[in-house]
Amino acid sequence: MSKSEPSLRAVSDQAYDDIALPFAIEALDVRGRLVRLGPAIDEILTRHAYPPAIARLVGEAAALTALLGAALKSEGRLQLQTRSDGIVDMIVVDFDAPDRLRAFARFDEAKLVAAMPGAELLGRGHLALTIEQGSDVARYQGVVALEGQGLEEAAHQYFRQSEQIPTFVRLAVAESLTGAATNWRAGGLLLQFLPASIERQRRADLAPGDVPEGAIVPEILEDDAWAEAKALAATVEDHELVDPSLSSERLLYRLFHERGVTVFAPQSLRAACRCSDERIATMLRNFTQQERDDMVGDNGKIGVTCEFCSTYREFDPADFKESDA
Incomplete structure (x- = not known):
C-alpha cells in the first residue's frame, strides 16, 4: 500500500x-x-x-x-475518469504524487434542472483508473x-x-x-x-462461474x-x-x-493544477495555422480557459505565426 x-x-x-x-x-x-x-x-x-x-x-x-x-511513489500519477450517459457525462480527477489534486466535471444543466431531487447523476458508462509510476514502470489502467x-x-x-x-x-x-x-x-x-x-x-x-448442472459448488467463507x-x-x-x-x-x-x-x-x-503559460503555448503550436486563426476572438487574442482550475489566459496570435521560409 x-x-x-x-x-x-x-x-x-x-x-x-x-x-x-x-x-x-x-x-x-x-x-x-x-x-x-x-x-x-x-x-x-x-x-x-x-x-x-x-x-x-x-x-x-x-x-x-x-x-x-x-x-x-513521489513521481507517480493517478487519474480517475468517468464517462457515462447520465446527467454528469464526465468527471476527471488527477492526483500527481506526492500531494497535488485537481478535478473537473462536465454535466448537462438542462437534465439536472429537470431531474427529480436525489436522482442518480452517473448513468451507464464506465469508470477508469489510470496509474503511471515513472518511466521504468508500465502504465496501468483498470x-x-x-x-x-x-x-x-x-x-x-x-x-x-x-x-x-x-x-x-x-x-x-x-x-x-x-x-x-x-x-x-x-x-x-x-x-x-x-x-x-x-x-x-x-x-x-466471488462468482462460481459456469458449472455443470448438479455440480456441488464449495462454499467460500469470508x-x-x-x-x-x-x-x-x-x-x-x-x-x-x-x-x-x-x-x-x-x-x-x-x-x-x-x-x-x-x-x-x-x-x-x-x-494544484498542471497548467501554465508554457504548457498551453506548446499545445497551441500543435494546432494548424488555420485552426489557430479560428480561435482568435473579437479582441484579436486567443483565449484559453483551463478546464481544471478555470484560469483564463490570453495569447497573441502573432507569436504562433508560421514562417514563410
Whole structure:
C-alpha cells in the first residue's frame, strides 16, 4: 500500500485538513488510509461554482482519488475518469504524487434542472483508473462498468475485478455555511485485507462461474478478520468523515480501538493544477495555422480557459505565426 514503511505517529487531538493518514490494524491484517479534505476541496469546487449536487459528486471523486493516489511513489500519477450517459457525462480527477489534486466535471444543466431531487447523476458508462509510476514502470489502467451505482460501489467493483484485494471504501462530502460563504469538505476511508496467506483473501462474493448442472459448488467463507474489520468500518458516519473538530487519530480510535490501530506519518494534500503559460503555448503550436486563426476572438487574442482550475489566459496570435521560409 505504500512505498515504504512510514514512521509511527503519536496520537493527536488536533484536527488537520488536507491530509492522507495511513494506518494499520495488525490484529486483523488490515492496512488503510483516511483522507480529510478541507481548503483543498473547497478551492477545487468553488472555482467552478458547481450546483450542490454536482459539487458533492466531484468531491466524492476527489476523495476517492486521494485515497488511491496517496499510495503512489513521489513521481507517480493517478487519474480517475468517468464517462457515462447520465446527467454528469464526465468527471476527471488527477492526483500527481506526492500531494497535488485537481478535478473537473462536465454535466448537462438542462437534465439536472429537470431531474427529480436525489436522482442518480452517473448513468451507464464506465469508470477508469489510470496509474503511471515513472518511466521504468508500465502504465496501468483498470476499467469497471457504471450501471447507475455510486462511486463507492464502483470502487468496490474495481478492487474485486482488477486488484483482487478485499477492499472497503467510504466517502462523504458536506457543505457548511461560514458567514455568507459556503465551505466544502470531503473525507474518505479505505481498508484493505492483506494477510500473509493469499488463501485467506478468498471472498464469499466471488462468482462460481459456469458449472455443470448438479455440480456441488464449495462454499467460500469470508475470513473472520476481514468480516470484523468491515463491520467496524461500516459504523463510520458521514459527519465523522468531514467533522473539522474531530482529529483523524480520534476517529480511527473510535472505529478500531477494540483491536488496536497504529497510525503513521500523514501525507499533505493540496489543490494544484498542471497548467501554465508554457504548457498551453506548446499545445497551441500543435494546432494548424488555420485552426489557430479560428480561435482568435473579437479582441484579436486567443483565449484559453483551463478546464481544471478555470484560469483564463490570453495569447497573441502573432507569436504562433508560421514562417514563410
